[in-house]
Amino acid sequence: MHVAHPPKLSDAAGDDDDTPEVLRTYQAWKGSNIFFLGGRFIFGPDVGSVFLSFFLIVAPVAVFCAFVARKLIDDFAHNLGVLVMVVVVVFTFYVLILLLMTSGRDPGIIPRNAHPPQPDTTDIEVGPGQTPQLRLPRVKEVIVNGMAVKVKYCDTCMLYRPPRCSHCSICDNCVERFDHHCPWVGQCIGRRNYRFFFMFVSSATLLCIYVFSFCWVYAIRIMHSENTSIWRALIKTPASIVLIIYTFLSVWFVGGLTIFHLYLISTNQSTYENFRYRYDRTENPYNRGIFGNFKEVFWTSIPPSKNNFRAFVPKEPKPPTRVTGGSFVNSDREKIPSDVEIGSMKPTWKTEETDCGPGGDRRSSLGRSGSWDLQSEIASITGIGYSDRISRGGSSGSLGGSVDVPVK
Numbered sequence: 001m002h003v004a005h006p007p008k009l010s011d012a013a014g015d016d017d018d019t020p021e022v023l024r025t026y027q028a029w030k031g032s033n034i035f036f037l038g039g040r041f042i043f044g045p046d047v048g049s050v051f052l053s054f055f056l057i058v059a060p061v062a063v064f065c066a067f068v069a070r071k072l073i074d075d076f077a078h079n080l081g082v083l084v085m086v087v088v089v090v091f092t093f094y095v096l097i098l099l100l101m102t103s104g105r106d107p108g109i110i111p112r113n114a115h116p117p118q119p120d121t122t123d124i125e126v127g128p129g130q131t132p133q134l135r136l137p138r139v140k141e142v143i144v145n146g147m148a149v150k151v152k153y154c155d156t157c158m159l160y161r162p163p164r165c166s167h168c169s170i171c172d173n174c175v176e177r178f179d180h181h182c183p184w185v186g187q188c189i190g191r192r193n194y195r196f197f198f199m200f201v202s203s204a205t206l207l208c209i210y211v212f213s214f215c216w217v218y219a220i221r222i223m224h225s226e227n228t229s230i231w232r233a234l235i236k237t238p239a240s241i242v243l244i245i246y247t248f249l250s251v252w253f254v255g256g257l258t259i260f261h262l263y264l265i266s267t268n269q270s271t272y273e274n275f276r277y278r279y280d281r282t283e284n285p286y287n288r289g290i291f292g293n294f295k296e297v298f299w300t301s302i303p304p305s306k307n308n309f310r311a312f313v314p315k316e317p318k319p320p321t322r323v324t325g326g327s328f329v330n331s332d333r334e335k336i337p338s339d340v341e342i343g344s345m346k347p348t349w350k351t352e353e354t355d356c357g358p359g360g361d362r363r364s365s366l367g368r369s370g371s372w373d374l375q376s377e378i379a380s381i382t383g384i385g386y387s388d389r390i391s392r393g394g395s396s397g398s399l400g401g402s403v404d405v406p407v408k
Helices: 048-072 081-103 194-226 230-235 238-267 271-276 290-298 375-382
Strands: 022-024 034-036 041-043 135-137 139-144 147-154 166-168 173-175 180-182 187-189 312-314 321-324 327-330 353-355 362-364 371-373
Touching: 048 081, 048 194, 048 238, 081 187, 081 194, 194 230, 194 238, 194 290, 230 238, 238 271, 238 290
Parallel strands: none
Antiparallel strands: 022 312, 034 041, 135 371, 139 147, 166 173, 180 187, 321 327, 353 362
């Protein structure tokens, strides 16, 4: 097992070894994912929930096989009772494979950029002794099926998200066709594993119905063989009582998810879009009709992963330290995600004034609405002739405070 967290930076001076250290992609991964078998399986940080889901599936099936299916083997002609045991075992393995295929694969992660993209336009606001202000639009518009769709810039991944892509705060990745982060499978649900997620919840629903039905079959056979009431027959098989209650409650959960996602598939929506955008009020640019929507989910090829987690990549060099105001300051400041698409905290962009020193102009640190100031990034990259100070306030989902950039 390998837990990939952002690499920690040491305050000590780096070695003078000129040979670059080479790591595999999963070892240098900046997201919150956990990898198994040398990067062959990728899970979310809550991978422990996968083992819980595994237990919640296997345990009741084991009880069913031991106390119900085993008793029904001789109750059907032509050895058909054996099929009760065989079907439940095979179907359980099928459900577990779907669980692994949902939680252990890349859901559609967009690789991060090493640097912000170049802005399309440059707004030059040059004051006395000031550098040009480079501004990157926060939102762009792209055309999807003849309709304008807004795409946002992600500060963490330093890219414009493709349409239907969102950033998950739990896995800390931008995911294509982001649906939601499922705590029961410990993984984001996106473009590359949504099909297997739906097959998992629908198959789990059928498994619950199967166990529920044959528990009643066994109780009814006891009732007929002993010529008693159904309630007295149930008392004679307490395992059936427990399984009937358990599967009845479970089928409301997984069955409800199955019905809900059937609706989402038929209308070509994701869970995130359904809760946020409300396409019942506006036209959905992705809707292809019921047949086309189901074909898109189940009968189109799954695109290959954009990440080769086992590929070799050079280890990122340690950022240089520089003296600022009598103290050592690391030029590579930790990024705080400012536009996270999941969670209870919504991003808040504040516009505050920047004091440009004596005699300087007081300007907005973010400039006009819908813009992003790259000056602090430029100062951190050059590291010469500038000192910068970023005050962060508010929640982790917002960027507040001010940026002071003294002149040379």
